[in-house]
Amino acid sequence: MISHSERGVETWFYVAFIGTLLMSLYTGYEPSTYTFAAMELIMGGQARYEDVAAHLARLDREKMLARKRRAAKKAAKQKCLKRAAPFFKQKRPMAIHAPR
Secondary structure (H helix, E strand, O other): OOOOOHHHHHHHHHHHHHHHHHHHHHHOOOOOHHHHHHHHHHHOOOOOHHHHHHHHHHHHHHHHHHHHHHHHHHHHHHHHHHHHHHHHOOOOOOOOOOOO
């Protein structure tokens, strides 16, 4: 951060927040904590927007692929459980014998 006063830090926060929202409008992705941190790097002059945007797009793609993998795994598990369900049903009640 460049500013040491409370007012300067507050301004820095709002600029980063507005930048994050504009970036999410531009890219179409939901803003995250990582996006907010990336905006601080851009505002501080430590990174360029092009580099950060490419990195954020890669991270969002990885998140999307992970979501798809989890959904496919869940669907396969449901399909397996549905197929195995008849084996778990009891056709007649079991007789319980008391010990003698």
